[in-house]
Amino acid sequence: MGQLTLAKAKEILPKYTTEDHLFTHAAAVSAAMGAMAAIYGGDKDHWEAIGYLHDVDYEKYPNEHCHHVREFLAPEGVDEDDIKTIISHGYGLCTDEVIPTTDIEKSLFTVDELTGVVHAYALMRPEGITGMDVKGLKKKFKDKRFAAGCNRDVIKKGFEMLGLDQNVVMQACIDGMTEHKDELGLK
Template sequence: MTREEMRRETAFELLTEYTKSESLIKHALAVEALMQAYARKFGEDENIWGIVGLLHDFDYEQYPTLGDHPLKGAAILAERGYPEDVIYAIKTHADFLNLPRNSPMDKALFAVDELAGMLTAAALVQPQKTIQTVEVASVKKKMKDKAFARSVNRDDIRKGAEELGVALDEHIAFCLDAMKQAAERLGL
């Protein structure tokens, strides 16, 4: 499959074939929206970057153990003919694999993955359960509270912004804005 042959609809079907959890599907949609926003910012292909975001955790529900995810998913993507750079970007979001994040796409995926979870959690504790009222300062405050969204890796959020070459506040603000624009499809 060439990059031109990659279709969002096909990627979404693959996601929902392997993922039944509504929260994991919403996470994939959030990461897709953030990847598309960064693709626009960097002048890259929104479709490809969005598909990378959509599929980065598609195998997680069935293969949640360290060592299986995302490698099992990478094998499935290879079988289905996805381009190597797409598969590689997805593999690089798993820090434990120690793969260098070389391309802007690799760096963006790592930078937005955990932050998408933090922003979603911050939205869900708002009185109206909406992303529209979340602010950068409140996200940073929640990042300091280890009990809040405890499965979100704060070090990965900081490291991701640094690798992307963006100040943390700017990265949070950019991602917040992108999620606010996509709020309806994210259910936020």
């Protein structure tokens, strides 16, 4: 098939996923990945596609997440590099098969959880995600009780892997998700 596209990712995901919140999360991670692509000079559509499909096996196999990605995506014609990139976001959490080493893998590992904090913060703000700044997000990030389901240690490990200042990554998440605020219901 060649490189995965967002259009193709949006065809594939509904075959394996039915829950609305998983589509919202897919769209949030996709949006953040598009913004990360800009930092690294990556192909925005490709990075968004990877973000959109990253939880392809989660609904069917929540306790074996990332272990069924290949069996779902290989028959769809998704290439091995893209499959490995998607599997890498579970490193140290649910699989040790692929260590995130590339910019796209490290970005996915980091923004997967970070988008959850951004999303939760946007939902509690009267203006949604519009006008959100890193300073406010960092305050929420430091509060362990806020969006408690989002693993701060994973996000911090991701910042280290990327070697980027956390402000840069947080701003990218905000920017990417703001660009897609209608789709994410955050206006």
